[in-house]
Amino acid sequence: MRTAIIEGDGIGKEVIPEAVAILDYFNETYDWGIEKVPVEVGFGKWERTGSAITDEDIAVLKSCNSILFGAITTVIDPSYKSVLLRIRKELDLYANIRPILPIPGIYKLLKIKDRKESDVNMIIVRENSEGLYSGIEEIGDEKSTTTRVITKKASVRIAAFASNLAAGAERKNSLTVVHKSNVLKSDKLFLDSCKQTAESKGVNVSDKLVDIFAYDMIMTPEKYDVVVTTNLFGDILSDLGAVLLGSIGLAPSANFGDNQAFFEPVHGSAPDIAGKGIANPMAAILSLKMMFEWMGKKREACLVNRAVSAAIHDKIVTPDLGGKYSTKEVGDFILSKVRQLD
Ligand code: ATP
Ligand code: MG
16 A cells, blocks of 8 residues: 655645654554655745656656645746646546534534534535536636536536445435536536436435525534535535634545545645644644545544544644644644554
């Protein structure tokens, strides 16, 4: 098993080492045989070499089973191509998964009283390969257009992925298709493909228009289990979902293709706090937890979750959660808890 480690730029360089320390602990203690493959891509590399990611980097990533990724700074420069978009395309990472599951104790810490942690347990599944991010654009001074592509193939593929998740042991076998097919006729194909696929798998399926869903997911999150949607809607809704987690610094994500799995915190490189040692490492650590789940290491995933929850309970947290601890102190505490619970 080969795991690529991409720290990337900004706070990616600070939070990923805290996750890797936990990976190292289990890998060494239990002889998991994971080979770590460091890969340097991103803005820093572009500044130094003129290229943010090379063909060789892509080849190395393709040779790995999984990838743990920090964050990359994307600058507006015609010669700078988005590294993430290229990785997503080349590895065909078509399913973006964001669990919206609050860490036990976080609402108490943040004094959130108007909702209950136990009401929030949903997964947003975003189609990652087409939709409004098709890349088909005509840009002019008077008129610019972007083509929104919906194919039956990609819709069925993502619906099958989401349905399998919904049918999983810890879920409620319920899938909500989020769309805007009353206005966007292209969404009729998405909606129909998702419904048929879910029904064929015996999953209870319903649908919701995206605008009302955005309101509903915050007001009554308990109504939702697995949610599947198109690329742009998924992008926006999954950031909105971080509200239910308490902080963007707590939101992990995964991207799956048929051959590789890619795990990353939802947040970006946060240049405003980079280098200060105050970034919250929990999103990166919870992304590692998702990697453990994907590897079938359920027990270890659960230990990581309990250790993060213990840090929150003991208020060993970074300034974004109202604490005074550094990235490293929080990471060290979580690792020591993992060891203790193991
Ligand atoms: P990028 O251009 O790389 O996406 P950004 O400026 O958009 O970077 P994000 O990382 O997306 O920054 O997050 C927005 C803000 O949220 C940051 O400026 C930062 O203040 C805060 N933030 C994000 N991640 C964390 C974290 N892990 N810990 C603490 N604060 C964070
Ligand atoms: Mg950002």
